[in-house]
Amino acid sequence: MKVSKGRAMTDTATRRCSSGQSAAALSPLQRALMLATQSGLPLLERPFEALAAMLGISEAQVCEELAQMLASGLIRRIAAVPNHYRLGYVANGMTVWDIDDAQVDILGPLVAAFEGVSHCYRRPRRLPHWPYNLFAMLHGRSRAEVEAQARALRELLGGSCRANDILYSSAILKKTGLRLKPE
Protein backbone atom coordinates (compact mmCIF):
# COMPACT_ATOMS: atom_id res chain seq x y z
CA MET A 1 0.00 0.00 0.00
CA LYS A 2 1.20 3.48 -0.83
CA VAL A 3 0.74 6.08 1.83
CA SER A 4 1.74 9.69 2.07
CA LYS A 5 3.16 10.38 5.47
CA GLY A 6 5.52 13.24 4.78
CA ARG A 7 2.92 15.99 4.72
CA ALA A 8 1.01 14.55 7.60
CA MET A 9 3.97 14.80 9.94
CA THR A 10 3.59 18.57 9.83
CA ASP A 11 0.13 18.40 11.38
CA THR A 12 0.15 20.51 14.48
CA ALA A 13 -1.02 17.72 16.75
CA THR A 14 1.54 15.20 15.62
CA ARG A 15 3.31 13.48 18.47
CA ARG A 16 1.95 15.79 21.07
CA CYS A 17 0.47 14.37 24.22
CA SER A 18 -3.01 15.61 24.94
CA SER A 19 -2.14 16.54 28.49
CA GLY A 20 -0.75 20.02 28.77
CA GLN A 21 -2.50 21.38 25.70
CA SER A 22 -3.72 24.88 26.28
CA ALA A 23 -7.42 25.19 25.67
CA ALA A 24 -9.18 28.49 25.25
CA ALA A 25 -12.95 28.53 25.01
CA LEU A 26 -14.35 29.05 21.52
CA SER A 27 -15.01 32.66 20.61
CA PRO A 28 -18.52 33.41 19.30
CA LEU A 29 -17.11 33.76 15.77
CA GLN A 30 -15.17 30.47 15.98
CA ARG A 31 -18.26 28.73 17.23
CA ALA A 32 -20.41 30.22 14.48
CA LEU A 33 -17.86 29.12 11.87
CA MET A 34 -17.77 25.60 13.28
CA LEU A 35 -21.56 25.38 13.29
CA ALA A 36 -21.70 26.69 9.72
CA THR A 37 -19.13 24.19 8.44
CA GLN A 38 -19.59 21.09 10.56
CA SER A 39 -21.47 19.27 7.83
CA GLY A 40 -18.97 20.58 5.27
CA LEU A 41 -17.98 23.60 3.21
CA PRO A 42 -20.58 24.90 0.76
CA LEU A 43 -19.52 23.39 -2.57
CA LEU A 44 -19.80 26.64 -4.48
CA GLU A 45 -17.33 28.67 -6.51
CA ARG A 46 -16.87 31.02 -3.56
CA PRO A 47 -17.44 28.85 -0.47
CA PHE A 48 -15.98 31.38 1.97
CA GLU A 49 -18.19 34.15 0.60
CA ALA A 50 -21.20 31.88 1.15
CA LEU A 51 -20.09 31.34 4.77
CA ALA A 52 -19.53 35.08 5.15
CA ALA A 53 -23.08 35.77 3.99
CA MET A 54 -24.43 33.27 6.55
CA LEU A 55 -22.45 34.88 9.36
CA GLY A 56 -22.86 38.53 8.32
CA ILE A 57 -19.12 39.20 7.96
CA SER A 58 -16.78 39.61 4.99
CA GLU A 59 -15.20 36.85 2.94
CA ALA A 60 -11.77 38.14 3.96
CA GLN A 61 -12.75 37.90 7.65
CA VAL A 62 -13.85 34.29 7.15
CA CYS A 63 -10.54 33.35 5.51
CA GLU A 64 -8.56 35.21 8.17
CA GLU A 65 -10.40 33.50 11.02
CA LEU A 66 -10.06 30.06 9.42
CA ALA A 67 -6.33 30.70 8.91
CA GLN A 68 -6.01 31.55 12.61
CA MET A 69 -7.94 28.45 13.63
CA LEU A 70 -5.57 26.38 11.47
CA ALA A 71 -2.54 28.06 13.01
CA SER A 72 -3.79 27.40 16.56
CA GLY A 73 -4.62 23.77 15.78
CA LEU A 74 -8.34 24.23 16.45
CA ILE A 75 -8.72 23.16 12.83
CA ARG A 76 -6.42 20.26 11.98
CA ARG A 77 -6.84 20.86 8.27
CA ILE A 78 -9.46 21.88 5.72
CA ALA A 79 -9.70 18.91 3.45
CA ALA A 80 -11.70 16.07 1.95
CA VAL A 81 -12.30 12.96 4.08
CA PRO A 82 -12.61 9.75 2.05
CA ASN A 83 -14.51 6.63 2.96
CA HIS A 84 -11.71 4.05 3.28
CA TYR A 85 -13.82 1.24 1.87
CA ARG A 86 -14.81 3.17 -1.23
CA LEU A 87 -11.11 3.77 -1.98
CA GLY A 88 -10.54 0.01 -1.86
CA TYR A 89 -9.09 -0.09 1.67
CA VAL A 90 -11.48 -2.82 2.76
CA ALA A 91 -9.27 -4.10 5.57
CA ASN A 92 -9.22 -1.54 8.36
CA GLY A 93 -7.64 -3.02 11.42
CA MET A 94 -7.37 -1.45 14.85
CA THR A 95 -4.20 -3.09 16.13
CA VAL A 96 -3.92 -3.08 19.91
CA TRP A 97 -0.84 -3.83 21.98
CA ASP A 98 -0.09 -4.52 25.62
CA ILE A 99 3.18 -2.67 26.08
CA ASP A 100 5.26 -2.36 29.22
CA ASP A 101 4.33 0.99 30.78
CA ALA A 102 7.99 1.95 31.08
CA GLN A 103 8.48 1.44 27.33
CA VAL A 104 5.24 2.69 25.78
CA ASP A 105 6.24 6.33 25.33
CA ILE A 106 9.46 5.24 23.66
CA LEU A 107 7.82 2.66 21.41
CA GLY A 108 4.64 4.64 20.63
CA PRO A 109 6.40 7.13 18.33
CA LEU A 110 8.19 4.26 16.55
CA VAL A 111 4.89 2.51 15.89
CA ALA A 112 3.38 5.83 14.80
CA ALA A 113 6.16 6.36 12.26
CA PHE A 114 5.57 2.95 10.73
CA GLU A 115 4.29 2.88 7.14
CA GLY A 116 0.53 2.42 7.02
CA VAL A 117 -0.32 3.61 10.56
CA SER A 118 -2.96 6.36 10.31
CA HIS A 119 -3.62 7.02 14.00
CA CYS A 120 -1.62 5.98 17.04
CA TYR A 121 -2.53 6.60 20.66
CA ARG A 122 -1.75 5.51 24.18
CA ARG A 123 -4.98 4.70 26.03
CA PRO A 124 -5.81 3.25 29.46
CA ARG A 125 -6.18 -0.50 29.97
CA ARG A 126 -9.57 -1.69 31.23
CA LEU A 127 -8.70 -4.80 33.19
CA PRO A 128 -10.00 -7.46 33.22
CA HIS A 129 -11.82 -6.66 29.95
CA TRP A 130 -9.00 -5.06 28.05
CA PRO A 131 -5.24 -5.41 28.59
CA TYR A 132 -4.03 -3.20 25.71
CA ASN A 133 -2.58 0.29 26.11
CA LEU A 134 -1.29 1.15 22.61
CA PHE A 135 -3.67 1.54 19.65
CA ALA A 136 -2.55 1.85 16.02
CA MET A 137 -4.89 1.86 13.01
CA LEU A 138 -3.74 0.02 9.89
CA HIS A 139 -5.42 0.20 6.48
CA GLY A 140 -4.95 -2.24 3.62
CA ARG A 141 -6.54 -3.55 0.48
CA SER A 142 -6.73 -7.00 2.08
CA ARG A 143 -6.51 -8.49 5.55
CA ALA A 144 -3.34 -10.28 4.45
CA GLU A 145 -1.77 -6.87 3.83
CA VAL A 146 -2.79 -5.59 7.28
CA GLU A 147 -1.56 -8.79 8.94
CA ALA A 148 1.84 -8.46 7.28
CA GLN A 149 2.10 -4.92 8.63
CA ALA A 150 1.02 -6.09 12.09
CA ARG A 151 3.67 -8.85 12.06
CA ALA A 152 6.33 -6.29 11.22
CA LEU A 153 5.13 -4.13 14.12
CA ARG A 154 5.25 -7.15 16.43
CA GLU A 155 8.87 -7.70 15.46
CA LEU A 156 9.65 -4.05 16.06
CA LEU A 157 8.12 -4.20 19.55
CA GLY A 158 9.87 -7.43 20.55
CA GLY A 159 9.82 -8.40 24.20
CA SER A 160 8.19 -5.16 25.33
CA CYS A 161 4.90 -6.39 23.87
CA ARG A 162 3.10 -8.93 26.04
CA ALA A 163 0.04 -9.44 23.83
CA ASN A 164 -1.61 -7.97 20.77
CA ASP A 165 -4.74 -8.27 18.66
CA ILE A 166 -6.33 -6.85 15.50
CA LEU A 167 -9.94 -5.70 15.51
CA TYR A 168 -11.22 -5.32 11.96
CA SER A 169 -14.18 -3.08 11.27
CA SER A 170 -16.99 -4.94 9.59
CA ALA A 171 -19.38 -2.00 9.18
CA ILE A 172 -19.29 1.77 9.42
CA LEU A 173 -22.35 2.50 11.53
CA LYS A 174 -21.87 6.27 11.67
CA LYS A 175 -19.24 8.74 10.50
CA THR A 176 -20.22 12.35 10.95
CA GLY A 177 -17.51 13.92 13.09
CA LEU A 178 -18.04 16.50 15.79
CA ARG A 179 -21.46 18.13 16.09
CA LEU A 180 -21.84 21.25 18.19
CA LYS A 181 -25.15 21.85 19.90
CA PRO A 182 -26.79 24.82 18.20
CA GLU A 183 -27.56 27.62 20.62
Add this chain to the structure above:
Amino acid sequence: MHERPSASSGDTRSRLQWPPQDAARLDALDAALINRLQTSIPLLPRPFEQIGKELGCSESLVLLRLRRLLSEGVLTRVGPLFQIERAGGLFVLAAMQVPEAQFEAVTAQLNAIPAVAHNYRRDHALNMWFVLATETPEEISGVCAQIESMTGLQVLAFPKECEYFVGLRLEARPHTGSERDGNEGQQGQGHD
Protein backbone atom coordinates in the same frame (compact mmCIF):
# COMPACT_ATOMS: atom_id res chain seq x y z
CA MET B 1 -9.95 -17.02 7.52
CA HIS B 2 -9.53 -14.52 10.31
CA GLU B 3 -13.15 -14.14 11.30
CA ARG B 4 -13.84 -14.67 14.95
CA PRO B 5 -16.85 -16.70 15.92
CA SER B 6 -19.47 -14.10 16.73
CA ALA B 7 -21.87 -14.25 19.65
CA SER B 8 -24.53 -15.73 17.38
CA SER B 9 -22.98 -17.25 14.32
CA GLY B 10 -26.45 -18.00 12.95
CA ASP B 11 -26.99 -14.31 12.39
CA THR B 12 -25.92 -13.53 8.83
CA ARG B 13 -26.23 -9.77 9.15
CA SER B 14 -22.55 -9.20 9.78
CA ARG B 15 -21.61 -11.35 6.79
CA LEU B 16 -24.01 -9.49 4.53
CA GLN B 17 -22.42 -6.23 5.59
CA TRP B 18 -18.98 -7.35 4.49
CA PRO B 19 -17.47 -5.51 2.79
CA PRO B 20 -19.52 -2.62 4.08
CA GLN B 21 -19.16 -0.76 0.80
CA ASP B 22 -17.56 -1.68 -2.46
CA ALA B 23 -14.53 0.06 -3.87
CA ALA B 24 -15.60 2.85 -6.19
CA ARG B 25 -14.50 2.91 -9.82
CA LEU B 26 -12.47 6.08 -9.90
CA ASP B 27 -11.07 7.63 -13.04
CA ALA B 28 -7.74 9.46 -13.10
CA LEU B 29 -9.32 12.82 -12.29
CA ASP B 30 -11.33 11.42 -9.36
CA ALA B 31 -8.18 9.89 -7.91
CA ALA B 32 -6.13 13.03 -8.45
CA LEU B 33 -8.85 15.18 -6.84
CA ILE B 34 -9.16 12.93 -3.80
CA ASN B 35 -5.41 12.78 -3.31
CA ARG B 36 -5.03 16.54 -3.72
CA LEU B 37 -7.97 17.44 -1.49
CA GLN B 38 -7.03 15.07 1.33
CA THR B 39 -4.05 17.32 1.98
CA SER B 40 -5.74 20.72 2.05
CA ILE B 41 -8.20 23.06 0.41
CA PRO B 42 -6.54 26.47 -0.08
CA LEU B 43 -7.97 29.47 1.74
CA LEU B 44 -8.47 31.47 -1.45
CA PRO B 45 -11.67 33.18 -2.60
CA ARG B 46 -11.99 30.55 -5.36
CA PRO B 47 -10.27 27.46 -3.97
CA PHE B 48 -11.74 25.06 -6.53
CA GLU B 49 -10.51 27.21 -9.40
CA GLN B 50 -7.00 26.86 -7.95
CA ILE B 51 -7.42 23.08 -7.58
CA GLY B 52 -8.63 22.93 -11.19
CA LYS B 53 -5.55 24.82 -12.37
CA GLU B 54 -3.31 22.38 -10.53
CA LEU B 55 -5.07 19.36 -12.01
CA GLY B 56 -5.67 20.77 -15.47
CA CYS B 57 -9.46 21.02 -15.41
CA SER B 58 -12.11 23.67 -14.95
CA GLU B 59 -13.48 24.94 -11.64
CA SER B 60 -16.95 23.76 -12.62
CA LEU B 61 -15.68 20.24 -13.29
CA VAL B 62 -13.94 20.15 -9.89
CA LEU B 63 -17.21 21.13 -8.21
CA LEU B 64 -19.24 18.62 -10.20
CA ARG B 65 -16.84 15.81 -9.37
CA LEU B 66 -16.75 16.76 -5.69
CA ARG B 67 -20.54 16.73 -5.44
CA ARG B 68 -20.63 13.37 -7.19
CA LEU B 69 -17.92 11.83 -4.97
CA LEU B 70 -19.84 13.00 -1.90
CA SER B 71 -23.19 11.71 -3.15
CA GLU B 72 -21.62 8.36 -4.03
CA GLY B 73 -20.09 8.10 -0.58
CA VAL B 74 -16.50 8.08 -1.82
CA LEU B 75 -15.95 11.20 0.27
CA THR B 76 -17.72 11.49 3.60
CA ARG B 77 -17.04 15.17 4.07
CA VAL B 78 -15.28 18.18 2.55
CA GLY B 79 -14.45 20.90 5.05
CA PRO B 80 -12.57 21.81 8.21
CA LEU B 81 -11.52 18.99 10.55
CA PHE B 82 -11.85 20.31 14.07
CA GLN B 83 -9.65 19.46 16.96
CA ILE B 84 -12.10 20.31 19.71
CA GLU B 85 -9.53 19.57 22.43
CA ARG B 86 -7.96 22.91 21.53
CA ALA B 87 -11.18 24.58 22.66
CA GLY B 88 -11.58 22.52 25.82
CA GLY B 89 -13.63 19.75 24.22
CA LEU B 90 -12.93 16.06 24.15
CA PHE B 91 -12.96 13.08 21.80
CA VAL B 92 -13.20 9.75 23.61
CA LEU B 93 -13.08 6.28 22.10
CA ALA B 94 -15.47 3.86 23.79
CA ALA B 95 -16.56 0.28 23.32
CA MET B 96 -19.43 -2.00 24.23
CA GLN B 97 -20.21 -5.68 24.03
CA VAL B 98 -23.60 -5.73 22.33
CA PRO B 99 -25.59 -8.98 22.06
CA GLU B 100 -26.35 -9.76 18.40
CA ALA B 101 -30.10 -9.69 18.98
CA GLN B 102 -29.79 -6.12 20.25
CA PHE B 103 -27.18 -4.91 17.78
CA GLU B 104 -29.45 -3.11 15.36
CA ALA B 105 -31.50 -1.42 18.06
CA VAL B 106 -28.42 -0.29 19.98
CA THR B 107 -26.89 1.06 16.76
CA ALA B 108 -30.00 3.17 16.19
CA GLN B 109 -29.98 4.38 19.81
CA LEU B 110 -26.32 5.42 19.68
CA ASN B 111 -26.41 6.95 16.24
CA ALA B 112 -29.28 9.22 17.28
CA ILE B 113 -27.01 10.82 19.91
CA PRO B 114 -25.28 13.90 18.40
CA ALA B 115 -22.17 13.35 20.56
CA VAL B 116 -21.56 10.00 18.82
CA ALA B 117 -19.24 11.19 16.03
CA HIS B 118 -18.17 7.81 14.63
CA ASN B 119 -19.41 4.29 15.23
CA TYR B 120 -17.91 1.05 13.91
CA ARG B 121 -18.79 -2.59 14.21
CA ARG B 122 -15.65 -4.62 14.93
CA ASP B 123 -14.99 -8.35 14.97
CA HIS B 124 -14.39 -8.86 18.68
CA ALA B 125 -16.34 -9.62 21.85
CA LEU B 126 -16.33 -5.83 22.23
CA ASN B 127 -18.17 -5.43 18.94
CA MET B 128 -19.24 -1.78 18.93
CA TRP B 129 -16.57 0.94 18.97
CA PHE B 130 -17.57 4.56 18.87
CA VAL B 131 -16.08 8.01 19.32
CA LEU B 132 -17.80 10.53 21.56
CA ALA B 133 -17.09 14.18 20.82
CA THR B 134 -18.25 16.87 23.22
CA GLU B 135 -17.52 20.53 23.74
CA THR B 136 -16.60 20.05 27.39
CA PRO B 137 -14.93 17.06 29.11
CA GLU B 138 -17.71 16.99 31.70
CA GLU B 139 -20.30 16.04 29.07
CA ILE B 140 -18.55 12.75 28.28
CA SER B 141 -19.47 11.01 31.52
CA GLY B 142 -23.07 12.16 31.10
CA VAL B 143 -23.26 10.72 27.59
CA CYS B 144 -21.70 7.44 28.78
CA ALA B 145 -24.26 7.25 31.59
CA GLN B 146 -27.05 8.02 29.12
CA ILE B 147 -25.88 5.21 26.82
CA GLU B 148 -25.60 2.76 29.71
CA SER B 149 -29.11 3.51 30.94
CA MET B 150 -30.60 3.45 27.42
CA THR B 151 -29.01 0.15 26.47
CA GLY B 152 -28.43 -1.60 29.78
CA LEU B 153 -24.89 -2.31 28.60
CA GLN B 154 -21.55 -1.32 30.09
CA VAL B 155 -19.56 1.38 28.26
CA LEU B 156 -15.78 1.05 28.42
CA ALA B 157 -14.18 4.43 27.77
CA PHE B 158 -10.67 4.75 26.37
CA PRO B 159 -9.71 8.43 26.53
CA LYS B 160 -6.45 9.07 24.73
CA GLU B 161 -3.55 9.61 27.10
CA CYS B 162 -1.00 10.42 24.43
CA GLU B 163 -1.33 11.04 20.71
CA TYR B 164 1.69 9.72 18.84
CA PHE B 165 0.35 10.29 15.33
CA VAL B 166 -2.76 11.35 13.43
CA GLY B 167 -3.03 12.15 9.80
CA LEU B 168 -2.19 9.50 7.27
CA ARG B 169 -3.75 10.06 3.87
CA LEU B 170 -4.91 6.98 2.00
CA GLU B 171 -3.95 7.07 -1.64
CA ALA B 172 -6.81 6.83 -4.13
CA ARG B 173 -5.92 4.88 -7.25
CA PRO B 174 -7.66 5.18 -10.60
CA HIS B 175 -9.46 2.07 -11.72
CA THR B 176 -7.81 -0.11 -14.36
CA GLY B 177 -8.65 -3.59 -15.57
CA SER B 178 -5.50 -5.25 -14.31
CA GLU B 179 -5.66 -3.51 -10.96
CA ARG B 180 -9.22 -4.65 -10.46
CA ASP B 181 -8.27 -8.25 -11.10
CA GLY B 182 -5.43 -7.94 -8.61
CA ASN B 183 -7.65 -6.44 -5.92
CA GLU B 184 -10.34 -9.04 -6.31
CA GLY B 185 -7.77 -11.79 -5.88
CA GLN B 186 -6.48 -10.15 -2.72
CA GLN B 187 -9.93 -9.58 -1.31
CA GLY B 188 -10.82 -13.20 -1.83
CA GLN B 189 -7.76 -14.20 0.13
CA GLY B 190 -8.51 -11.84 2.97
CA HIS B 191 -12.10 -12.79 3.66
CA ASP B 192 -12.15 -16.53 3.32
